[in-house]
Amino acid sequence: MTNPHASIALHPSSCTSCMLCVRECPDWCIDIEAHTEPDPDAPQYSNARRPALKNVLDSFTIDFSHCMWCGICIEVCPFDALYWSSDDIVAGTNRQQMIYGIDELAASLPSARRADGTAAPLIHEPPSGRRKK
Numbered sequence: 001m002t003n004p005h006a007s008i009a010l011h012p013s014s015c016t017s018c019m020l021c022v023r024e025c026p027d028w029c030i031d032i033e034a035h036t037e038p039d040p041d042a043p044q045y046s047n048a049r050r051p052a053l054k055n056v057l058d059s060f061t062i063d064f065s066h067c068m069w070c071g072i073c074i075e076v077c078p079f080d081a082l083y084w085s086s087d088d089i090v091a092g093t094n095r096q097q098m099i100y101g102i103d104e105l106a107a108s109l110p111s112a113r114r115a116d117g118t119a120a121p122l123i124h125e126p127p128s129g130r131r132k133k
């Protein structure tokens with residue numbers, strides 16, 4: 001029997017690097033690196049004092065050797081970027097084996113579900129743009 005809460009998946013293009021999950025994780029086991037770039041899709045205002053910038057996600061890591069599966073990161077994400085996945089994480093005695101980076105988190109998207117049971121968008125699909133109520 002699969003465990004619907006076996007691990008956590010990430011839709012990288014939905015993540016805005018807002019850092020809310022990092023701040024709210026009670027175990028401090030989420031690590032994000034990001035940088036800013038000019039946003040070509042932002043409205044260009046003639047009176048703007050500086051160019052509009054957007055966050056670009058460089059790395060997203062969850063240390064499952066510290067995670068307690070509370071789901072707070074999934075609940076607080078305002079952009080529907082984190083999901084429960086039924087893919088088991090790789091058990092191991094080496095702590096490094098329990099640290100999952102952006103590629104591994106995204107790889108489990110096909111088995112990822114929202115808390116209400118609906119499927120997460122696949123990796124090639126656009127961000128949901130869904131805002132939590």
Ligand code: SF4
Pocket residue numbers: 024025026027028029030062066067068069070071072073074
């Ligand atoms: S499930 Fe809880 S402990 Fe694990 S990464 Fe998310 S907020 Fe942190």
Ligand code: SF4
Pocket residue numbers: 014015016017018019020021022032076077078079080081082
């Ligand atoms: S709360 Fe969501 S959008 Fe914000 S950094 Fe975490 S995963 Fe990305």
